[in-house]
Structures are given as structure tokens and as C-alpha cells.
Amino acid sequence: TLRRKRKLNSRRRRLPPGPPSLPFIGHLHEFIGELPQFTLRKLSYKYGPLIHVKLGQVSTIIASSPETAAEILKTQDIVFCGRPFFASTDRFSYGGLDIAFTPYNDHWRRIRRFTNAEVFSAARVQAFKAIREEEVGALLKTISSASANGEAFNLTTMLLCLFNNLIYRLVFGKRISAVAGDCGRTQHHEMIMEAVAFTTELCVGDFFPSLAWLDGLTGWRGRLEKIFHTMDRVFEREIEERMKRRRCQEEKKSSTGEDTINEDVCFLDILLKSQEEMDDSLGLLLTRNVIKAVVMDMFLAGTDSPAIIMEWAMAELIKNPKSMRKAQEEVRRVVKGKGKVEEEDLQHLPYLHNVFKETLRLHPSGPLLLPRESTKDTKINGYDIPAKTRIFVNAWALARDPNSWGEDAETFQPERFDKCGGVDFKGHHLELIPFGAGRRTCPGMAFGVAGVELALANVLYGFDWELPSGVNREEMDMTESFRMVSHKKVPIIVVATPVTDFT
Ligand code: HEM
Numbered sequence: 318t319l320r321r322k323r324k325l326n327s328r329r330r331r332l333p334p335g336p337p338s339l340p341f342i343g344h345l346h347e348f349i350g351e352l353p354q355f356t357l358r359k360l361s362y363k364y365g366p367l368i369h370v371k372l373g374q375v376s377t378i379i380a381s382s383p384e385t386a387a388e389i390l391k392t393q394d395i396v397f398c399g400r401p402f403f404a405s406t407d408r409f410s411y412g413g414l415d416i417a418f419t420p421y422n423d424h425w426r427r428i429r430r431f432t433n434a435e436v437f438s439a440a441r442v443q444a445f446k447a448i449r450e451e452e453v454g455a456l457l458k459t460i461s462s463a464s465a466n467g468e469a470f471n472l473t474t475m476l477l478c479l480f481n482n483l484i485y486r487l488v489f490g491k492r493i494s495a496v497a498g499d500c501g502r503t504q505h506h507e508m509i510m511e512a513v514a515f516t517t518e519l520c521v522g523d524f525f526p527s528l529a530w531l532d533g534l535t536g537w538r539g540r541l542e543k544i545f546h547t548m549d550r551v552f553e554r555e556i557e558e559r560m561k562r563r564r565c566q567e568e569k570k571s572s573t574g575e576d577t578i579n580e581d582v583c584f585l586d587i588l589l590k591s592q593e594e595m596d597d598s599l600g601l602l603l604t605r606n607v608i609k610a611v612v613m614d615m616f617l618a619g620t621d622s623p624a625i626i627m628e629w630a631m632a633e634l635i636k637n638p639k640s641m642r643k644a645q646e647e648v649r650r651v652v653k654g655k656g657k658v659e660e661e662d663l664q665h666l667p668y669l670h671n672v673f674k675e676t677l678r679l680h681p682s683g684p685l686l687l688p689r690e691s692t693k694d695t696k697i698n699g700y701d702i703p704a705k706t707r708i709f710v711n712a713w714a715l716a717r718d719p720n721s722w723g724e725d726a727e728t729f730q731p732e733r734f735d736k737c738g739g740v741d742f743k744g745h746h747l748e749l750i751p752f753g754a755g756r757r758t759c760p761g762m763a764f765g766v767a768g769v770e771l772a773l774a775n776v777l778y779g780f781d782w783e784l785p786s787g788v789n790r791e792e793m794d795m796t797e798s799f800r801m802v803s804h805k806k807v808p809i810i811v812v813a814t815p816v817t818d819f820t
Contacts, residue, residue, distance in 0.1 A: 335369040358711060378702055393695060403523050417614045432760060444582075453479070455479075479624070479627075505551070520538075548616075689707075
């Protein structure tokens with residue numbers, strides 16, 4: 318019968334090697350008390366660059382060498398570009414209507430093609446330059462006033478606020494913080510962080526699909542619904558407001574001839590315009606839920622990751638004063654005499670760019686990227702990978718592999734990129750893939766890079782940075798938080814001394 322045939326087939330399968338597993342929980346015990354990327358690297362030392370583990374009931378493959386990563390992200394990208402089902406991401410994607418969490422299907426291909434061309438294009442990145450400069454300006458003012466009395470403050474919160482405001486303006490065309498120029502914590506900020514936490518902390522059903530009903534009993538599902546509906550209400554409110562604005566602009570145009578429709582265009586306008594025009598190539602693609610799902614992606618993928626990179630860049634520079642001095646000398650020499658760094662200046666700051674790359678290398682915001690899923694049975698290195706297997710690429714381990722980076726792979730040395738200058742982070746070199754690679758690579762990379770580099774250059778230009786008195790640089794806590802995205806476990810508390818007047 319079919320069942321016997323399946324059982325026989327699964328016995329004949331030659332899965333990649335892995336440690337012995339326990340009944341029921343599989344290999345989950347291996348992950349207790351240690352970050353998953355650490356555990357998986359350790360297992361790869363023992364069992365090789367392609368391993369198989371069972372996370373609860375779920376068969377999972379992990380690639381940890383440039384060659385095995387290339388099989389997944391390049392050679393067989395088309396087979397491995399599915400996304401597994403998780404209860405939280407399914408909800409946040411409005412049932413698979415977004416870009417990030419949707420399985421590989423016709424909808425994903427169309428929405429990805431559309432947003433690549435209309436939302437994430439180089440022209441759009443350029444068009445939103447003024448917004449980045451204004452928001453970075455707001456950050457500088459907030460740092461200025463926080464440091465007025467020489468007191469220590471929480472830089473991590475301010476960075477999250479910067480990127481949260483930035484995305485809010487890109488998406489909805491306005492700031493979240495009511496006070497112009499303010500960069501403090503807001504309710505929206507808390508909401509995004511809670512939602513990000515949901516997408517990165519898995520529930521019982523994600524490991525034990527047959528026990529998914531338990532998530533209803535533990536209250537997990539109730540909390541998920543609550544945060545989802547809070548976000549959905551914000552999106553509904555902003556969409557209604559923006560549609561009203563567009564109607565007013567249309568009326569103005571027909572009564573007075575004055576055309577303001579193309580002023581202050583935000584992502585939502587682009588989506589609404591395409592929806593109104595019912596573009597034939599898109600058909601009924603842009604329903605209200607699809608628009609909300611794409612907006613959700615912007616917040617979940619676009620706020621936390623840039624903030625994490627900027628947070629680690631500052632932490633590494635404070636911990637490594639030589640690199641800090643070098644970066645500050647460069648930016649102060651190049652930008653000399655100006656009030657602040659502008660985007661055009663960034664191309665003249667090669668050391669700053671190296672600092673950025675080195676931070677991405679040591680601290681990718683997603684150490685295991687986003688999980689993928691095989692869409693059909695296939696083989697890697699002669700091993701069988703059945704359809705619907707969960708796949709991780711340990712990007713964190715690849716970027717710290719001494720075989721690729723030398724014996725000093727674990728230390729922060731931006732200069733290394735002078736020697737291997739050709740290595741970029743755009744998905745061509747698998748030893749450095751903080752944005753992923755292949756079909757599912759991050760479409761917001763150019764937005765992320767532009768925002769982080771501008772903010773970093775400006776805070777280095779405008780302030781000198783120190784730890785609060787009594788805190789030793791050598792003892793600075795550089796541990797990563799225990800989540801699928803790797804914030805610093807403890808926030809950066811610093812003292813800043815202004816060297817330029819931003820008030
Ligand atoms: C420094 C900042 C950023 C980093 C390090 C980063 C990193 C990543 C990574 C690792 C992935 C998964 C790639 C894979 O599965 O192979 C991803 C996907 C994605 N990112 Fe980013 N990201 C950043 C900024 C942004 C921004 C600013 C946006 C939006 C405005 C964005 C939108 C997305 C989306 C929509 C996806 C899903 C792509 C898909 O599944 O087709 N990201 N990002």
C-alpha cells in the first residue's frame with residue numbers, strides 16, 4: 318500500500334549526517350542554553366558542512382560551507398526558494414500574501430517582480446534621500462540634547478527609533494513621533510518590536526505540527542491575534558487617510574488644474590496608484606490585504622535589521638578605539654566645514670564602508686537568514702533532501718570561517734577588506750551573505766545600506782563617543798540576544814560629546 322511504499326522509500330533515503338537523536342524531541346536538546354548558530358557550527362565541525370537534524374518533528378538541513386550554501390542559494394535556488402509554514406508569519410503575511418514569508422508560488426513571483434521595479438528600485442532609493450537626511454538630522458538633535466549634561470543615554474533605543482521613523486515615512490509619508498525632530502520611544506515602536514519578536518520566537522506547533530492545538534491553550538495564539546489586530550488597525554487608518562488625501566488631490570486637479578499628486582510620494586501611494594489603475598499585468602494582485610501584507614513586511618524586515626547593524630557597528634567601534642579614530646578622522650577630513658554628512662559624501666569614505674562590511678560580517682542581523690523549504694525531492698553531495706524539508710544556511714558561521722577569512726576571523730578588523738576588497742555582501746560571495754542570495758535575497762538591501770551608512774557617518778562626524786565612567790571597554794558585553802535576529806543582549810549605554818552644533 319501507499320503507506321508501506323512511503324516507509325520503504327524513507328528507509329532507503331540517505332539523509333545528510335547528524336548527531337544521534339532522542340525520541341520525540343529529536344535534536345532540540347542540543348540547542349539548550351546556546352545560540353542556534355553556535356550549536357549548528359559546532360555540529361558542522363563534527364558531522365560536516367551539510368547536516369540533518371530533527372527539530373521536534375521537523376526534518377531540517379543546515380549548510381555551513383560556501384560549497385553547500387552555493388548548492389542551496391545558487392545551483393538549486395529554484396528548488397530551495399520555498400518558505401516553511403509558521404503560524405506567526407502566516408498571520409503577519411495575511412495568509413501568504415506578502416513577499417518575505419509567502420511560499421514560492423505565482424503570487425510571490427508577481428509581487429516580488431512588481432515591488433522590485435516599483436518600490437525597491439535604485440531610483441526610489443535616490444528619491445527618498447531627503448527623508449533619510451531629515452531623519453538622521455532628527456537623531457543627531459536627539460543625541461545632542463541627551464548629551465547636553467554629559468550624561469549617559471541609551472543609544473540602542475534611539476537607533477530603533479530612527480529606523481522605525483524612517484520606514485514609517487517611506488511607507489506612509491509621515492513621521493510617527495508627533496514632535497518634529499524627536500527620536501524617542503513611541504507606542505508604534507513597541508508594537509513593531511513585539512511583532513518582530515513573534516516572527517522570530519517559534520511556538521510549539523512550529524516544531525510539533527501535530528501539537529499545534531497547544532498554542533491555543535498556552536495563550537500564544539491569543540497574544541498573536543492581539544498584536545496582529547493592533548497593527549492591522551494602524552494600517553487601515555493610514556490607508557484610509559492616504560486614500561482621502563489622494564481623492565482631495567484629484568479633486569483639486571480637476572477644479573483648479575493644480576497637480577499635487579506626485580508630491581511627497583510614499584510607498585503606499587505607489588501601491589494605491591497601481592491598485593487604482595488596475596494594471597493588466599498585475600490583474601487583481603493588489604487587494605487591500607496584499608497591500609497591508611507588503612506594508613507589514615516593510616516594518617518587520619525594514620526596521621529591526623538596519624537598527625541591529627548600526628547598533629553593532631557602534632558597539633564594535635567603541636570597543637575598538639583605533640578603528641573608531643580612523644573612521645572619525647576619515648569622515649572629518651572629507652566632510653570638513655559642513656554641518657553634517659550628506660549622501661554624496663559617502664562615496665568618499667572607503668574606511669567607513671569597510672567598517673560597515675566588517676559589522677555585517679561579524680554580526681549579520683539574521684545569522685541563519687530566513688528559513689527556506691525544498692519544493693521537491695532533490696540531492697546535495699549525493700545525500701537525499703526530500704520535498705518540504707526545512708533549510709537553514711548558517712551565514713554567521715560562513716562569515717567567521719578561518720578557511721575563508723584567516724586565523725583572525727573572529728576579530729573586528731575593517732582593514733581586512735583592503736586586502737580582499739573584491740568581496741562584497743550582495744550575494745556573489747557566499748562567505749559574506751548578510752542579505753542572503755539567490756531569488757529570495759533581500760530586496761531592501763539598497764534602502765538598508767543607504768540608511769545605515771548615512772547615520773553611521775553622521776554620528777561619527779558629529780560626536781566623540783565614550784562609555785560611562787567606571788565601565789571598562791574590555792569588559793563591554795558583546796553577547797548576542799537569544800533570538801533568530803541578533804540584537805546586542807544589553808543595549809549600548811554611552812556618553813557623547815558633540816563636536817558639531819546640531820541644534
Ligand atoms: C541592513 C539591513 C537589512 C538586512 C541585513 C537584511 C537582511 C535580510 C535577509 C538576510 C533576508 C533573507 C534572505 C534570504 O532568505 O535569503 C531578507 C529578506 C527580506 N528583506 Fe531585508 N534586510 C535589511 C533591510 C531591509 C529593508 C530596509 C527592507 C524593506 C524596506 C527589507 C525587506 C526584506 C524583504 C521584503 C525580504 C523578503 C524577501 C523574499 O522572501 O523574497 N530588508 N533581508
